[in-house]
Amino acid sequence: xxxxxxxxxxxxxxxxxxxxxxxxxxxxxxxxxxxxxxxxxxxxxxxxxxxxxxxxxxxxxxxxxxxxxxxxxxxxxxxxxxxxxxxxxxxxxxxxxxxxxxxxxxxxxxxxxxxxxxxxxxxxxxxxxxxxxxxxxxxxxxxxxxxxxxxxxxxxxxxxxxxxxxxxxxxxxxxxxxxxxxxxxxxxxxxxxxxxxxxxxxxxxxxxxxxxxxxxxxxxxxxxxxxxxxxxxxxxxxxxxxxxxxxxxxxxxxxxxxxxxxxxxxxxxxxxxxxxxxxxxxxxxxxxxxxxxxxxxxxxxxxxxxxxxxxxxxxxxxxx
Amino acid sequence: xxxxxxxxxxxxxxxxxxxxxxxxxxxxxxxxxxxxxxxxxxxxxxxxxxxxxxxxxxxxxxxxxxxxxxxxxxxxxxxxxxxxxxxxxxxxxxxxxxxxxxxxxxxxxxxxxxxxxxxxxxxxxxxxxxxxxxxxxxxxxxxxxxxxxxxxxxxxxxxxxxxxxxxxxxxxxxxxxxxxxxxxxxxxxxxxxxxxxxxxxxxxxxxxxxxxxxxxxxxxxxxxxxxxxxxxxxxxxxxxxxxxxxxxxxxxxxxxxxxxxxxxxxxxxxxxxxxxxxxxxxxxxxxxxxxxxxxxxxxxxxxxxxxxxxxxxxxxxxxxxxxxxxxxxxxxxxxxxxxxxxxxxxxxxxxxxxxxxxxxxxxxxxxxxxxxxxxxxxxxxxxxxxxxxxxxxxxxxxxxxxxxxxxxxxxxxxxxxxxxxxxxxxxxxxxxxxxxxxxxxxxx
Numbered sequence: 001x002x003x004x005x006x007x008x009x010x011x012x013x014x015x016x017x018x019x020x021x022x023x024x025x026x027x028x029x030x031x032x033x034x035x036x037x038x039x040x041x042x043x044x045x046x047x048x049x050x051x052x053x054x055x056x057x058x059x060x061x062x063x064x065x066x067x068x069x070x071x072x073x074x075x076x077x078x079x080x081x082x083x084x085x086x087x088x089x090x091x092x093x094x095x096x097x098x099x100x101x102x103x104x105x106x107x108x109x110x111x112x113x114x115x116x117x118x119x120x121x122x123x124x125x126x127x128x129x130x131x132x133x134x135x136x137x138x139x140x141x142x143x144x145x146x147x148x149x150x151x152x153x154x155x156x157x158x159x160x161x162x163x164x165x166x167x168x169x170x171x172x173x174x175x176x177x178x179x180x181x182x183x184x185x186x187x188x189x190x191x192x193x194x195x196x197x198x199x200x201x202x203x204x205x206x207x208x209x210x211x212x213x214x215x216x217x218x219x220x221x222x223x224x225x226x227x228x229x230x231x232x233x234x235x236x237x238x239x240x241x242x243x244x245x246x247x248x249x250x251x252x253x254x255x256x257x258x259x260x261x262x263x264x265x266x267x268x269x270x271x272x273x274x275x276x277x278x279x280x281x282x283x284x285x286x287x288x289x290x291x292x293x294x295x296x297x298x299x300x301x302x303x304x305x306x307x308x309x310x311x312x313x314x315x316x317x318x319x320x
Numbered sequence: 321x322x323x324x325x326x327x328x329x330x331x332x333x334x335x336x337x338x339x340x341x342x343x344x345x346x347x348x349x350x351x352x353x354x355x356x357x358x359x360x361x362x363x364x365x366x367x368x369x370x371x372x373x374x375x376x377x378x379x380x381x382x383x384x385x386x387x388x389x390x391x392x393x394x395x396x397x398x399x400x401x402x403x404x405x406x407x408x409x410x411x412x413x414x415x416x417x418x419x420x421x422x423x424x425x426x427x428x429x430x431x432x433x434x435x436x437x438x439x440x441x442x443x444x445x446x447x448x449x450x451x452x453x454x455x456x457x458x459x460x461x462x463x464x465x466x467x468x469x470x471x472x473x474x475x476x477x478x479x480x481x482x483x484x485x486x487x488x489x490x491x492x493x494x495x496x497x498x499x500x501x502x503x504x505x506x507x508x509x510x511x512x513x514x515x516x517x518x519x520x521x522x523x524x525x526x527x528x529x530x531x532x533x534x535x536x537x538x539x540x541x542x543x544x545x546x547x548x549x550x551x552x553x554x555x556x557x558x559x560x561x562x563x564x565x566x567x568x569x570x571x572x573x574x575x576x577x578x579x580x581x582x583x584x585x586x587x588x589x590x591x592x593x594x595x596x597x598x599x600x601x602x603x604x605x606x607x608x609x610x611x612x613x614x615x616x617x618x619x620x621x622x623x624x625x626x627x628x629x630x631x632x633x634x635x636x637x638x639x640x641x642x643x644x645x646x647x648x649x650x651x652x653x654x655x656x657x658x659x660x661x662x663x664x665x666x667x668x669x670x671x672x673x674x675x676x677x678x679x680x681x682x683x684x685x686x687x688x689x690x691x692x693x694x695x696x697x698x699x700x701x702x703x704x705x706x707x708x709x710x711x712x713x714x715x716x717x718x719x720x721x722x723x724x725x726x727x728x729x730x731x732x733x734x735x736x737x738x739x740x741x742x743x744x745x746x747x748x749x750x751x752x753x754x755x756x757x758x759x760x761x762x763x764x
Contacts, residue, residue, distance in 0.1 A: 035712075043586075086430065130429070131580040136416075137364065141712035148710035155702045163695050209645055212707060212716050216652070216723070219703030223659065223696040230692040259666040263659040266608060270601040270655030274648055277600055279593030281356065281586075281644035289652065 004250040007306035014303050017295075018186055021193020024200070030192070031199030033207035036142040038135030040084040044096055045076040047124040051099040053077075059095055063088070070203060072280070076128065084132055097125045145211040152218045153184050160226070167233050170245050171312050176229055179311070180222060183304045187221045187296040188214050191288045204284060213288035220267065221296020224260040225304045231256045232305065246309045253305050264297040328744035331737050335626035342632045351635055352399075353424075354643035354718055357591050359584030360424040361432055362714075365574040367404075367417040372572065381417050384572045388419060391436055397423045419574060422714070429581050445473035446515065447523040447535065466532065473525060476515050482508025488555075488562045489548065498553040500562055502546065509545025517541035594647035601651050602628065605658060613665045615757035619741040620661040620734070627657050627733040634725055645719040653726030659696070660734035663689040668758070678758055682742050686735070693735065700727045 003010065034041050053069055056077060060067040065081040065088065072078045077096075084092065161177035191214065198204035231252040239248065268290060275286040355362050367384060369377045381404045389402040401422035426432050451472040455465060482504055489501040504512050515524060516538050526533045526549060534549055606624065609617035631650065635642060668685030676684065701724060708720035747754035 086433075126583070127581070128583045128586050129581060131578075133578040134576075137577050137712075144710045144712050148706055151710070152703050152706050155706065156699050159695075159699060159702060163698075208711075208713055208716055212645065212711075212719055215703055215707050219700045220656065222699045226695045226699065227663065227692045230695065234688070255670070256666075259662055262612070262662045262666070266605050266658050266662070267652065267655035269604045269608065270651050273597045273601040273604060274651050277593060277597035278648060278651070279590045279597075279644070281590050282648040285645065285648055 002250075003253055003302055004246050004306050004309055007302075007309065010302040010306065014186055014299065017193075018189045021189045021196070024193045024196035025189075028196050028200040030196055030206045031204060032138075032142070033205035034080065034131065034133050034138065035207040036138045036145075038083050038133050038138035040081045040089070040130070040132035042079045042081070042089070042092060042096075042130050043072065043076060043128040044079065044093075045073070045126050045128050046100050047075070047126065048100065050075045050077070055099060056096070059099055060092070063091060063095060065092065067092075083134055089130070089132075093127060100125050141208055145208065149188070149211065149214055149218070152215050153181065156184065156218060156222050157181050160222070160229070163226075164229060164233060167236060169236070171308055171315070175308065175311050179304050179307045180225060182307060183225055183296070183299045184218050184222065186299050186303060187217055187292055190295040191217065191292040194291050195284075195288065209282070209285045210288055213285050213292065216289060217292030217296060220293055221300065224264065224297055224300035227256050227260055227263075228252055228300055228305045232308070245312045249305050249309050253301060257301065260297060260301055264293055267293060324740055324743035328740040331626065331740060332622065335629050335737075338633045339625075339629035342629060342636065345636065349636060351632075352639045352641045353587070353591070354641045354646065354715065355422055355424060355580070356582050356643050356715060357587040357647075358424045359427060359582050359587045360422065361426045361429050361582075362423070362578075362580045363421045363429075363433065363436070363576060364578040365419040365421070366577045367419055367572045367574050369417050369572055377417065380572050381419075384419060384574070388421060388436055392421060392423065397426055399424055417572075418577065420714075425584075427581055427583060429579055433576065433579075443527045444476045444478040444512075444515070445525045445527060446476050446519055447473050447525050449522050449537070452523055452535065469525075469532070476511065476524075478504075478508060478511050478515065482511065484508075484545075486562045488558055492548075496555060498555045498558040500549045500553070500558055502549065504545035504547075506545075509543075512545060512547065513541060513543045517543075590644045591647075594644070594651070598647070598651050598654070601654055605655060609658060609661070613662075615745065616661070616665045616668065616738075616742060619738055619745065620658055620665070622741060623661065623733045623738045624654065624658055626737055627729055628654065630729050630733065631722075631726060634729070635722075638721075638725075640721050640725070641714070641718050642722075643715045643718040645715050646722045649719040649722040650726065653723060653730070656700075657726065657730035657734055660689070660693045660730060661738055663692055664735075664738070672755070672758065678746050678754065679743075681758075682739075682746055686739055690735075693731075697727050697731060 050071070053071060056069045056079075057067075060069065060079070065084065067079050067081045070078045070080070079092070079096070081088075081092070157177040157180050160180045161174045164173040164176045167173050167176070195204055195206060195210065199206070232249055235248045235252050271286045271290045271293070275283060275290060278286060367381060369380065372380050385402055385404050389400070392400045392402060401420070403420045405418040405420060406416070421432075421436060423432055447469065452469070455468045455472070458465075458468070460468060484503045484505045486503070487501050488497055489499050490497050491499040520538050520540060522538055523535045524538050525535050536549070602624070606621040609620050609624075611617070613620065631653070634640070640646065664685045667689045668681045671681035671684040671688075672678070704720050704724035704727065708717055708724065711717045711720060746758070
């Protein structure tokens with residue numbers, strides 16, 4: 001009952017988080033990766049001593065590729081540029097390679113029947129990965145992402161309205177859907193906001209994997225909401241009209257509180273392990289999921305069901 | 321009771337067998353790793369179909385795919401993927417026809433691109449033997465010899481476009497796989513028959529991209545449209561020649577839209593990190609379940625082990641191409657797979673508290689938790705499906721597939737399998753110990 005009675009506090013808390021996120025998103029903007037804006041990303045690793053970042057930037061300046069240089073791992077750099085042609089790419093690699101004195105290796109040379117050892121210089125910088133995406137492909141990926149997010153929200157909301165179609169009293173089933181929309185928007189606004197902040201200060205990027213994490217957050221965070229709604233549905237069925245709606249919602253939250261937390265906890269355990277152990281490829285992905293699922297669990301307990309009560313109260317006022 | 325125990329035992333046995341299958345087949349048929357893990361190159365081309373009549377675009381795209389696939393296969397890549405795709409921004413008229421080429425293990429993009437995109441020319445020339453001998457007698461250097469030969473060669477009109485196909489074959493003398501057999505199409509066979517019939521004793525010179533390849537002497541009329549080139553080939557260069565001869569022009573011009581190369585070192589590190597985090601995540605979740613849910617928790621852990629084995633086996637059998645995102649998806653799904661167990665156990669605990677018997681509580685727990693589990697999993701599958709169809713990269717598609725498989729398998733392990741486990745071990749009479757084992761201590 002505590003949550004339902006003091007719901008205004010939780011509304012304000014959620015509203016502050018969402019407003020803060022929106023300010024970050026629209027103030028600083030999101031930092032799209034080459035997945036969405038097109039361009040090239042070259043990851044290189046130096047074997048001995050990594051040249052300083054400023055040296056690399058200075059060396060790349062004359063190439064005119066509007067390159068950004070970000071250190072990654074201990075001896076590597078991520079170089080982001082405009083979409084490169086093959087010859088531009090080769091120039092870029094040789095420029096980067098020239099920054100570190102090449103090492104030498106000895107190779108056997110066969111002359112007639114005698115074998116001599118000759119020393120030969122080898123470049124010590126290695127290209128770890130290269131990715132280039134044309135601008136049209138980027139725009140298309142961005143569009144697909146936006147459409148996918150909207151479709152998932154619509155599909156889930158329609159599904160909830162349908163799944164709870166037999167619940168009409170005192171709050172009709174489409175209102176469960178409306179509440180789900182508010183929940184879901186809340187749950188993706190917060191990770192977006194956090195990534196806008198991280199993007200501004202640490203250069204975190206929004207890529208297709210981030211959008212995937214948003215979709216998973218949408219799909220997962222609705223689980224807890226469904227569990228509470230389902231309990232409300234059951235309690236309404238068992239005690240038709242005998243109790244006040246807000247009491248039923250409050251009791252339902254209390255009854256399902258532990259399982260909502262526990263189902264999210266096991267998933268969060270997996271994600272936290274993935275974040276710390278899983279390697280750099282999925283680090284940001286798991287971070288986004290952790291934020292979104294935590295927000296989603298909070299919202300399903302403290303935002304979604306209390307909102308049903310608020311809707312019911314408005315409905316009553318409207319009738320009077 | 322006995323029936324439940326038998327089935328539970330049977331499920332564990334099968335799961336163990338599946339687990340052993342995954343382990344034992346690791347050397348013969350390992351997991352299929354995506355480019356980001358195995359290392360390799362992905363090239364996305366856009367095909368310019370503006371000059372192709374609308375009706376035959378699909379045909380020429382599939383012809384393009386076949387041609388590129390042939391080239392890629394001879395490039396010596398294991399399990400290359402060549403796919404065509406129609407894509408575009410919604411609502412815009414400009415859809416694009418794309419060709420996606422995945423080359424596992426290939427990191428030399430420049431070589432790969434030239435092998436895919438180059439369009440070499442094969443030509444046959446006639447050289448009179450007397451001219452050839454006269455030039456040879458002059459003892460010129462290589463460049464001058466070639467220039468002199470080019471001056472006397474006679475075009476025959478026979479080109480690579482008249483070849484039905486070229487294949488790698490064994491040298492009839494040495495037996496080494498370094499000879500190339502040619503099969504002309506009907507036009508080519510006719511021209512070749514005329515050429516050989518009228519010029520016995522002269523030379524049918526073979527040129528590739530303007531460079532002389534071979535100067536075989538015509539010994540007899542060849543009417544069946546077959547010829548064999550043997551020469552100073554190594555098996556590698558013979559293979560190259562076969563590729564080159566099978567080239568012909570591409571049916572549709574293509575340009576590179578995007579390319580991605582991943583070195584193998586990065587991939588191996590990611591795989592190791594993925595395995596490590598999978599093990600740790602499993603251990604942490606198992607510990608949590610056993611501490612919180614006791615006996616049912618332990619059963620959920622056994623079901624989760626079965627879940628893991630079943631998933632991994634499906635990845636091999638379907639097969640699912642595992643990417644870094646896919647592995648992350650699997651680890652995420654380990655955390656989600658036990659959700660159904662948690663909902664059931666919490667409900668059981670509630671029913672026990674209401675004073676029901678243990679068997680009753682187990683029954684009710686499953687029955688009452690089912691609607692939530694069904695609705696949750698439906699929403700997951702909706703999400704996974706949309707993700708799969710709107711994914712712009714194969715990486716995301718791989719994730720979506722793993723996600724959907726995970727939800728479906730967990731419906732079986734966390735519900736059906738767990739139910740048999742629970743019925744198999746649930747004590748009939750509620751003693752203090754059995755209640756302690758079935759309930760959890762952390763009440764709310």
